[in-house]
Amino acid sequence: MKRTIAQWLETDHGLGAVSDTPRLDLELLLCRVLGKERSYLFTWPDAALDAAQQAALEGLLQRRLAGEPIAYITGQQGFWSLDLEVNSSTLIPRPETELLVEVALSLLADRAGSPCRVADLGSGSGAIALALACERPAWSLVGVDRVAEAVALANNNAERLRLPNACFVQGNWCSGLALPAFDLVVSNPPYIDAADPHLGQGDVRFEPRSALVAGQQGLADIRTISEQARDYLSPGGWLLFEHGFEQGAAVRELMQSLGYAEVATRQDLAGLDRVTLGRWMERGEAGK
Template sequence: MTDTVESAVTRATLLLQSSSDSAKLDAQVLLLDVLQKPRSYLFSWPEHHLSDAQQQQFDEYCQRRLNGEPVAHITGLREFWSLPLQVNPTTLIPRPDTETLVEHALGLALPTTAKVLDLGTGTGAIALALASEMPDWQITGVDRVADAVSLANTNKQRLGFTNVNFVQSNWFSHVAAQQFDLIVSNPPYIEHDDIHLSQGDVRFEPLSALVADDDGMADIKYIITQARDFLVPNGTLLIEHGYQQSTKVHSFFAQMAYTNILTVKDLADNDRVTLAQWPG
């Protein structure tokens, strides 16, 4: 006989404890994807038995998760800023820490029809989150990886946003001579020898989107340097970085003559985002 909803979650939780810090949540998310039901179903129908096909698919999902594959890659979806985004192994999985960047971008005093550039857009998470809150902003998201641009466009179409455009570009290479009120980026900022690269979900994500030279600072420095040619006077650059990099990022912003430099902490109270203005 197949599992009930309740026993499926219980069994999978025990199975996944050795490979996940969120075993019960993983089990629930995987089961709901198999059942194609909302979360409330877990509590409303705990005695419902899975069909044979559902049991087989759930067991396969659990085995993939046991092998370390991220839940988001198994289901093909990840929620970011309450938006359901398609994900795949060509891009980073959007993380809650990055919502700190979105939150502070939305809090800036920008023109009603601000022009915004998202560098290294990946799934389009940041650009689409901003688009969802500011329908009059004109947002461009760029990524050097064609598959990432395709994925971001798929997410845009599924969500129905019309105020965002995705373009293939290696940072600023295909942005032309435009200027923006706001530039945001979650660039690669992890050092090549960081032990976390061999742990958890990041093992299944593209290294090119995670790792940077110069102790993780190479892309951050490039963006800070080049953004000066693409910001309007007093425009803002907002960059996500590692929790131990805020002093280096702050110092380089100052070295490049930016003003009003501010570092913001994430929900875990770690330095996560630094923003600054280009006086023009």
């Protein structure tokens, strides 16, 4: 029996057990099956799904009920002002990461219309670099990721969004960068300790563990990047990290011990430590 859009939306089909936003999830799954925007659901509530569409929707519902993130099922995730394609080779872009974009823009606000070289390390789907490229057309953005599938995805996003000032290359942190030096290096690296119980909960169960977990209580990759970036930053260039809400003090101490100046931590909308930044004042100082 065919069911209309309105009838499908009458219940959450059990999604409330796995999602904080069951109605939104169902709407997104319907949009995926129908190939329509959400406005269509409310404009044509009496439109009926055919047998193939109903079967497809039921299949997507089963995947969501098993806990698979809605972004992986639909292949899309919003970030900043962009609609990104995503897949299981990368983390799902999250709203709290937008703070990294905000801080980066504020640090170089006086150079909004001037050429700047910016690197995004561990770029994944390209969310951070592409948001910056969108806001600052005069800047040149390069994203680095060690996973070939992620690099291909990010370059596809750049092409689809028509952001020619961003490109993505395969590499391991700063090893993927080429001189000249960068005015800004940003990163949302792995920062979760392997013993963290949250790794067995929610969406992160389906995300690549290599993009989540780092040694040394989650600080290993932050340390590596902080050490390497000193050889790639212009004098006065900035290094910014997203990190866990309990890691602010540890990241500040680490960056200060490596010679960064003006080290500070910014809080997210929940008042939690989320982004720490530091400034490298002299080119080549790391090698002395």
